[in-house]
Amino acid sequence: MRKRRKPTFAAIVLEEELASGLHLAEPQCRFHDSCGGCSWQAVSYDRQLEIKRDWVEQVFRDAGVEGVRVPPPIPSPQPYGYRNKMEFSFAARRWLTREEISSGEEFRRDFALGLHAPGAFDRVLDIDTCPLQTETANAYLSATRDFAIASSEEPYHLRDNRGFYRYLILRRGFNTDQTLVLLVTTERKPDVMAAYVEHLSASGLKPVCVANGVTARLGSTSEGAEIHIDAGDATMAERLGDGVFAVAPDGFFQPNTLAAERLVDVVSSFAALSGSETVLDLYCGVGVLSILLAGRAEKVIGIEKNAASVDQARVNASLNDTPNTYFLSGDLDEGIRHLPDGIQVDVVVTDPPRAGMHSNAVQALRALAPKRIVYVSCHPKPQAENLAALCAGDMYYVAEAQPVDLFPQTPHVENVALVVRR
Numbered sequence: 523m524r525k526r527r528k529p530t531f532a533a534i535v536l537e538e539e540l541a542s543g544l545h546l547a548e549p550q551c552r553f554h555d556s557c558g559g560c561s562w563q564a565v566s567y568d569r570q571l572e573i574k575r576d577w578v579e580q581v582f583r584d585a586g587v588e589g590v591r592v593p594p595p596i597p598s599p600q601p602y603g604y605r606n607k608m609e610f611s612f613a614a615r616r617w618l619t620r621e622e623i624s625s626g627e628e629f630r631r632d633f634a635l636g637l638h639a640p641g642a643f644d645r646v647l648d649i650d651t652c653p654l655q656t657e658t659a660n661a662y663l664s665a666t667r668d669f670a671i672a673s674s675e676e677p678y679h680l681r682d683n684r685g686f687y688r689y690l691i692l693r694r695g696f697n698t699d700q701t702l703v704l705l706v707t708t709e710r711k712p713d714v715m716a717a718y719v720e721h722l723s724a725s726g727l728k729p730v731c732v733a734n735g736v737t738a739r740l741g742s743t744s745e746g747a748e749i750h751i752d753a754g755d756a757t758m759a760e761r762l763g764d765g766v767f768a769v770a771p772d773g774f775f776q777p778n779t780l781a782a783e784r785l786v787d788v789v790s791s792f793a794a795l796s797g798s799e800t801v802l803d804l805y806c807g808v809g810v811l812s813i814l815l816a817g818r819a820e821k822v823i824g825i826e827k828n829a830a831s832v833d834q835a836r837v838n839a840s841l842n843d844t845p846n847t848y849f850l851s852g853d854l855d856e857g858i859r860h861l862p863d864g865i866q867v868d869v870v871v872t873d874p875p876r877a878g879m880h881s882n883a884v885q886a887l888r889a890l891a892p893k894r895i896v897y898v899s900c901h902p903k904p905q906a907e908n909l910a911a912l913c914a915g916d917m918y919y920v921a922e923a924q925p926v927d928l929f930p931q932t933p934h935v936e937n938v939a940l941v942v943r944r
Contacts, residue, residue, distance in 0.1 A: 545569035550602055550653040556619040557647055558640035560654055560931035567601045571927060574935040578902045578925050585906035587913070587920055595925035595935055596788070598781040604930060605654045606694050606760065606779050609744060610635055610663065612670065612677035612687040613646035633677055635667045635690065644680040654931065659692045662703060665725040666690050669718055678708065686711075688737070689744040693769060696779040697761035701727070704771040706735040706744045715752040731755050733771040747772065762786065765813050765842050773834055774807050778928040785898070785926045785936060786814050789871060792896045792922060792940040795819050799868035802861075802892070804854055804883070809835030809847065811871055811898075816844040823865070824849040825857040854879070858886040871896045878904025884911045891917075895941035900928075902937045909939055918943055 549555075549563035562570055571594050579592045598604050616634035629648075636649030650667070651660045670677065675686035689706035705718060715734045722729060731754040735747030749771050757768040762779060763786050769775045776782035789811060793801070795818035803812040806824030808831050816822045816839075824847065826832050832851040839847045850857055861867070870892045872879065878901065879887075887895065895912065899905035902925075912918050922940040929935060 551651075552621070553619065553637075553647055553649055556621075556639060557637045557649065559637045559652070561640070562931045562933060567597070567930060570930065571595045571597060574925060574927065574933075577933075578923065578935065578937050581903045581906045582909075582920075582923070585903075585910045587906050587909050590920045590923050590939075592923050592925065595927040596781075596784050598778055598927045598930045599784075600780060601930040602653045603656050604778045604780065606696055606775065607777050608652060608655045608659060608692050610649070610690045610692075611638060611646050612685070612689065613644075614677045614679040614685055615644075615646075616648050617642075617645035619647065633671055635663070635670065635677070635687075646680075655692065656694050656696075658701060659694050661725070662692050662701065662722070662727060662729070663690070665722055665727060666703075666705070666718075668725075669721045673714065673717075675707075675711075675714060683738075683740055684708075686714075689735070691735075691744060691771070693758055693771075693775075695758055695760040695769075698759045698766075700730040700758045700760070702731040702733070702758035702769065702771060703729045704733045704735050704744075704749075706737060706747050708736070708738050710734065710736045710748075710750060712752070715750075719753045729754060730758050731771065735772065745772075762810060763814050764817070765810070765838075767808065767810060767813075767838050768834065768841060769808075770830075770834055773831065776810070776928065781926060781928045781936075785928065785938065786811065788924045788926060788938045789896055789898060790815065790818065792924075792938060793818075793869050793871065793894065795869065800866060802858070802867045802870045802890075804858070804870060804872040804879075804887075805874045806835060806849065807831050807873070809838045809849060811873065812847050812849070813838055813842050813844050815871070816842075816847045819869075820846065822847045823861070823867075825854060826851060827853060855882040855886040858883065858890055867892045869894045869896065871898070873898040874908075876901040876904070879908045881911065884908055888912060888917060891943060893943050897939045897941060899937050899939075900934065902935065905937060905939065909941065912941055916944060 545566045547566045554563040613634040634646040634648040636647045639645035678685035678688045691704040693702040734750045737747040801822045803824040812822045812824040829851045835849045921942045925937045
């Protein structure tokens with residue numbers, strides 16, 4: 523089975539080992555076999571890391587990226603309780619697990635706040651606690667459930683697009699002890715939000731920010747919601763490495779702060795900056811990598827398509843006093859091809875979304891011809907395909923790779939690859 527060239531290699535190996543009883547661990551969540559959030563809990567963490575390393579090697583071989591030794595992933599400092607962000611869904615119809623059905627217990631079926639069953643947009647499990655987030659975040663989950671159940675407003679009906687409560691997004695600063703709460707609803711009702719703020723306070727919870735995201739869009743996503751701040755600051759602070767970053771209710775930040783610090787160390791090592799280089803940071807988001815590399819470079823230019831993220835990156839640059847960082851908004855391939863006159867890029871750092879870099883951006887990067895490219899990816903398969911395209915014609919070669927496990931108990935892994943010009 524290991525020799526089959528399949529994108530689901532890690533899942534295939536895991537199923538084989540579970541069936542044979544190898545490398546088993548005791549799951550910490552009673553929903554582990556019903557919820558799509560952390561399906562690998564029954565496998566020991568050491569073995570999870572081995573399977574992820576084998577998977578990265580497999581996708582590299584499948585893409586034709588040869589001769590790269592993939593070391594074991596750098597483990598997450600915390601295999602549980604590591605997530606600084608979780609998103610939970612409301613539903614007007616609760617999906618019961620097999621265990622709940624067989625228990626003979628009566629359950630309320632017209633309300634759920636939790637996570638989806640795998641591959642099912644309309645099946646929401648009512649989850650009272652999640653071991654991937656902190657106990658403080660679980661207290662916010664519990665308080666929000668109590669408030670919504672007691673409210674006269676209805677949870678969202680997934681199939682007919684009606685109801686009020688849609689999503690609960692919790693963000694927790696591991697290094698700042700701050701919590702941000704985003705309650706997403708279908709319409710704006712300030713009186714409900716004021717009551718929610720009071721309920722959190724009465725529950726002994728002290729969020730730095732309570733926000734209301736409003737969206738009536740179809741589909742199971744909270745993206746694009748109109749944000750209103752109902753209590754506290756407009757952002758939450760989180761420290762990462764030597765930097766401090768303002769995290770907006772709808773902004774992106776690496777979900778595992780402690781492991782992300784190790785990821786930054788790998789990126790910095792691969793970039794091998796001496797202080798004289800110009801660095802181009804593609805898909806720079808809110809500027810985390812740009813700002814953390816700025817002290818080792820002469821200049822860092824970040825490019826990001828999302829204009830709101832660019833604005834936040836500029837705020838973060840000011841917070842961290844990095845005047846040698848510059849941020850541009852626009853399409854990646856156009857941004858690469860039309861850099862300001864006289865700019866000679868020495869090192870490129872690219873951290874694209876799961877789908878990888880568009881072929882136009884890959885070709886624009888080859889035309890730019892930097893000496894080193896540090897490619898960060900949360901999905902090694904499209905990363906490997908992009909690396910093969912970058913290395914076509916012997917212009918570049920992949921010198922090193924290093925997975926970093928930002929997602930314990932799941933099949934996902936972050937991978938960093940160093941590409942060097944010949």
